Amino acid sequence: MFEYAPAPESRSVVTIAPSYGLFIDGEFGEAKDTFKTINPADEEVLSEVALAGPEDVDRAVAAARRAFEGWSTLPGSERAKYLFRIARIIQERSRELAVLESLDNGKPIKESRDVDLPLVAAHFFYYAGWADKLKYAGFGPDPRPLGVAGQVIPWNFPLMMLAWKIAPALATGNTVVLKPAETTPLSALFFADICRQAELPPGVVNIVTGAGDTGRYLVEHPDVNKVAFTGSTEVGRAIARSVAGTGKKLTLELGGKAANIVFDDAPIDQAVEGIVNGIFFNQGHVCCAGSRLLVQESIAEELLASLKRRMSTLRVGDPLDKNTDVGAINSAAQLARITELSEIGATEGAERWSPECPLPDRGFWFAPTIFTGVTQAHRIAREEIFGPVLSVLTFRTPAEAIEKANNTPYGLSAGVWSEKGSRILAVADKLRAGVVWANTFNKFDPTSPFGGYKESGYGREGGRHGLEAYLA
């Protein structure tokens, strides 16, 4: 037996203050109410954070409005300098931010360190490059910023979602009021500090922490010109209703129930890795997670045996341990939802399997789980679980695979596994999903547009396409 000794990343690189205020007009200021943010791995309170009310949101939007005049008339090359500076500071402080993100979110340090933070910096670098080239982006000879962007982001990739929102907004000359998720406000507040360190003009970026109501005040605020939201389809729908008819520009990046299609000529060992990465990466808290595995019947048995063997090596536990593969579920509420849907899966007759894996006593934990014998009629094949739970379905022909993959109200991502290039192209062409990965999964790059079909939302983030949402 070869057991790895504990290899904890040091917490000492990050200093979390006992309380944080709202970041408005370049200054941290208090709010009337506060709420606590905890470490989901052990339920320890990390800090007490201001809860922004309507008047706080009002002040933030006003600050952003005041800053807009100067920021939007700054030459693109000058705005780029600020973005490059922010990107470099993020790189310099990446270890601190990675530890912070793992503490507040519960994701394994190897992911925050090797995936989240590099992508966050890359996003700022990428859009910094666009700031002085907007004329050539294909949106007319003189594209103009929209004004104040109200942005609401989720808890699954707190800092990465912030980067996806703020980088293109600033590059195009907009100013921003951003509301991070209730359970993961800390990295956005550290980002506020980075804005000050980069000497970004006051009011260009404002961070208002809070819960659902704070987000509602923000998107409904009459002086907001642009709303960008990433989160659940339910909330997205409410936002679309409230924004309808106001003239605000809206992009929504919502849920998903992606099909990961494995054909019998797939590279099996790499497909197994891709399946694992597709659903257990970030505890399955990924909107584009490959939560439905569609496997060709002729290899289903062999593939599932390999998948189970691979799952048995997943290391679930302390997010700060460098060898942890699957961390903590982000909140008690999310754990309850995952648990509930999993129980429904079992009740509906699907066969449930998890590897033997001891879970910590405190905090929110859910063992990696697969359901076999799932049909299109099962709720676990239709509803987004947003946890480490995979539903396995089979198919016999490529046509059936495509039909089943598309038979969902969502359409954010999909995966195709085959060694046959022509099949990959033919299938990808018919999948109604914003992103289709071939022989890989969950690969992100700032240059590549990302967004959904149907109930997965509209608008694109990333790449040249991502500029469009912030330009008139």
Next chain:
Amino acid sequence: MTATATSRLSGLPDSASDLRTFLHGLPGVDKVGVEARAAALGTRSVKTTAKAQAIDLAIRMVDLTTLEGADTPGKVRALSAKALRPDPSDPTCPPVAAVCVYPAMVPFAAEVLAGSGVHLASVATAFPSGQAPLDVKLADTRDAVAAGADEIDMVISRGAFLAGDYGKVFDEIVAVKEACGSAHLKVILETGELATYDNVRRASWLAMLAGADFIKTSTGKVPVAATLPVTLIMLEAVRDFRERHGRQVGVKPAGGIRTTKDAIKYLVMINETVGDDWLDPDWFRFGASSLLNDLLMQRTKLTTGHYAGPDYFTLD
């Protein structure tokens, strides 16, 4: 059941075209995927007690090797003495798995290793190119065994493999295996010359079907030697082969593994792909020379808390 199906199940293809059909029917390898997986396993953090355990295991897995034209009996005796007691100042340091030399040097290593439990491996079959007639390869093998080698590291005919003449490669391995008698046969695939990961998987299966006891990556004599992705594919092959045929085959990466950090990455890979059954010198070896001193250096660092200079470790 058709003849082909029967032969596949028995693991003994009955014609060259069956062999081709079988090898080309193996699942493909996605290059990007296998390299990403190997790199991810390389990020495991192995510290303190786990590191100490890994270092001792790695030492026990070393095939301490010298394969130079300039090798002399004196050099081989010295190497063999080191194999028995890698760290003369520390009796708790385990011996290595084997000494690996050219056939002409086998008698001198045998003098030192006799009765010690440390194996004596000899390269054979016109190592490293394999470009000699079969009867010469077989004579080379028999001589090495007669001189005292209990492990034979043979090379496959890469030319024949790349030309698609799998039958020839298969038959040669079968013949060498027979010439080995009771000696264990390690089959060197020379993965650096096979060009694709698909070929590595095919060559692995070909060697195992022909009777290899071990499959080995490289001679160490071409620019690209052992790599983590290649070893990962070979580990998957021995795992799948055992599942299908019930026979366990060992794996030996060789060439280019010089540091403890590298060696630990291989151990992590075994641990998380094929598991405990291969975490043993009977089933996994490192073909290396300079690796041993780095393992000893790190071992001393762990026990004493400080690094000793290179003069505190014996020259090979």
